[in-house]
Amino acid sequence: MAVLINIPETAAPGEIVAIKILIQHPMETGFRTGSDGALVPRDIIETVVCLYRGEEVFRADLFPAVAANPFLGFHLRAEETGEVAFVWTDIVGATSREFRTLTVA
Amino acid sequence: MIRALAIIALLWPCAVSAEDRRTGYDDMSPALQLLQDDPMNPGVFWVLDGERLWAEPAGEAEQSCADCHVEAGASMQGVAARYPAWDEALSTPVDLSGRIGLCQTRYQGLAEAGDRSHPDRLALLAYVTHQSRGLPITPDPDPRLAPARAEGEALFFTRMGQLNLSCAQCHDDNAGGHLAAARIPEAHPTGYPQYRLEWETLGTLDRRLAGCMTGVRAEPFAPGSAQTVALELYLKSRASGLAMESLPIRP
Numbered sequence: 543m544a545v546l547i548n549i550p551e552t553a554a555p556g557e558i559v560a561i562k563i564l565i566q567h568p569m570e571t572g573f574r575t576g577s578d579g580a581l582v583p584r585d586i587i588e589t590v591v592c593l594y595r596g597e598e599v600f601r602a603d604l605f606p607a608v609a610a611n612p613f614l615g616f617h618l619r620a621e622e623t624g625e626v627a628f629v630w631t632d633i634v635g636a637t638s639r640e641f642r643t644l645t646v647a
Numbered sequence: 648m649i650r651a652l653a654i655i656a657l658l659w660p661c662a663v664s665a666e667d668r669r670t671g672y673d674d675m676s677p678a679l680q681l682l683q684d685d686p687m688n689p690g691v692f693w694v695l696d697g698e699r700l701w702a703e704p705a706g707e708a709e710q711s712c713a714d715c716h717v718e719a720g721a722s723m724q725g726v727a728a729r730y731p732a733w734d735e736a737l738s739t740p741v742d743l744s745g746r747i748g749l750c751q752t753r754y755q756g757l758a759e760a761g762d763r764s765h766p767d768r769l770a771l772l773a774y775v776t777h778q779s780r781g782l783p784i785t786p787d788p789d790p791r792l793a794p795a796r797a798e799g800e801a802l803f804f805t806r807m808g809q810l811n812l813s814c815a816q817c818h819d820d821n822a823g824g825h826l827a828a829a830r831i832p833e834a835h836p837t838g839y840p841q842y843r844l845e846w847e848t849l850g851t852l853d854r855r856l857a858g859c860m861t862g863v864r865a866e867p868f869a870p871g872s873a874q875t876v877a878l879e880l881y882l883k884s885r886a887s888g889l890a891m892e893s894l895p896i897r898p
Contacts, residue, residue, distance in 0.1 A: 544695060546687050566692045569847075610847035611689040 543567055545640055547628060552645045553620035559644070561592070561600075562615045563628060571606040587632050590614060594644070595624035620646045669823070670889055671832045671897055679844075683896040690773065690842035690894030693766075693849045697774025700767055706755030712771070715754065723778040725785070728891050731795075731876050731883070732787045740795045742876050744772050744851060763870045769849045773840050773894060780893035784837065786884045795873070799881030802874060808865030814878075829898070835886035836879060838895025845898065852879055 548562040565587065572584025584606065592600035600616045618626075628640045672680060682688060701712045701719055716722040730743040741749065747768060748760030761768050786796075803814045817826070818834035825831065839852040846854075853875050857867035868874040 544692050546691065548687055562687055564687045564689060566689075609844070611692070613687065613689070 543638065545628075545638070547640060547642060549626060549642050549644065551643075552647060555621065555646055557620045557646075558617050559620050560615065560617055561626070562613070563590070564611060564613045565590070565630060566611055567632070569604075569606075569608055569610045569612065573606065584633055587612060587630050590628070590630040592616070592618070593627040593629065594618055595622065620644055622646055668835060668886070668889060669833055670835050670837045670886075670892070672838065672892055672895065674823075674830045674832055675896075675898065679896055679898060683892070683894075688842070688894055688896060690840075690849055690896065693770045693773040693840070693842075694777045694894055696766070696770035697772070697777070700771050701774055706751065706757040708754060708756035710755045712750070719774065719778050723775045725779050725782050727776040727779040728782045728784050729787050731792070731880050733789045733791050739873065740792050740876050740880060742852075742871065742879055743775065744768060744853075745871050745876070747771050747775070748871075763851065763853065769840055769851070772851065773849060776840065776891070777893040779891045782891050783888045784883055784886050784891060786880070786887055792880060795877045796880040796884055798874075799877035799879070802878050803881055808860065808863035810863040812863045814859070834882060835889055836882045837886060837889050838892040838897065841895040841897050843897045852882075 544566045546564040548560075550559050553559050567587050568585055569587065570582055570585040572581065572586075574582050576582050586606055586608070587604050590600075590602045590604065590612075591598060599618045602614060604612060623646045624644060626642045626644050628642075629637060631637045672683065675683070698719075704711045704714070712719070727743055730746065731740045732746070733739075734741045734746075734749065737749075744763050748763070751757045751760045786792075806813045806816075814834065817831050822831050822833040836852055839855070840849050841855075842849050843855075851870070853868075853870035856875055856878060857870070860867040868878075
């Protein structure tokens with residue numbers, strides 16, 4: 543599953559930066575039936591978390607009503623140069639991680 | 648009486664002239680246009696997958712698309728804007744997805760081309776189409792395509808299904824009007840394959856046509872059948888000169 547993350551590489555101290563993340567995921571609701579009439583098992587991302595220098599700055603719980611390929615946007619205040627980590631966990635417990643560095647100068 | 652005339656005037660079909668054609672993009676809400684223009688458009692995933700598959704050897708021949716066609720940016724530029732085209736061996740017109748399938752069986756040595764709705768096939772189609780973004784639709788001038796194009800035109804005006812409607816009754820006569828909350832487009836195939844929010848995935852013109860045909864309670868043409876290719880030939884000539892979109896978003 544691919545992911546696209548839009549985050550500026552550099553920011554001024556105290557600057558509010560916009561972050562956008564688009565995760566490729568079917569977000570199968572678990573309510574639909576396949577061509578054989580059986581329910582297609584639920585397959586959704588349950589949580590998306592963003593950590594900035596190890597500290598949680600954003601958390602979202604997703605539910606079956608969220609469309610496929612969820613797109614999330616949020617802001618954070620750039621304080622010091624550090625790693626921005628994106629962690630998302632799906633319903634079977636598989637966790638994916640992506641890391642970006644935000645340089646504050 | 649005046650009121651009745653006013654209503655008739657409002658409902659009067661507006662003629663579609665070559666100078667004043669509107670694409671599905673023109674009719675979308677500004678929010679959806681913004682989503683399509685955003686580099687984080689969800690359809691981009693298929694283009695990225697296609698870029699990877701382009702260079703990946705496949706089949707018994709262990710050939711990749713890049714082994715023959717090298718740089719897609721150069722070799723595939725304008726191809727999607729020109730297709731469907733004539734296939735010498737089959738002596739029939741084929742659409743772009745059909746061409747990819749033929750390449751897979753003829754040159755890559757796959758026993759059979761994958762399903763047209765398979766994510767890999769869609770990804771390659773999206774990647775090849777992406778090389779024609781912004782280019783005007785220029786139908787292939789090959790005279791051998793003319794009979795199929797004429798057949799497509801006839802199909803466009805043929806009433807079908809339990810509702811007994813032709814494509815033209817909505818997309819020529821009532822384009823710009825509304826079908827429930829949805830705006831009726833002029834049916835210009837500028838944006839296929841497209842990421843449709845209703846589908847939550849990428850889909851082809853075949854799938855869009857099947858959706859319309861199911862809507863008028865007709866038996867849909869099979870994906871890649873002679874009829875869908877004929878219709879695409881006609882639609883492309885009707886939309887000649889309009890810019891190709893990639894990667895398109897539709898509601």
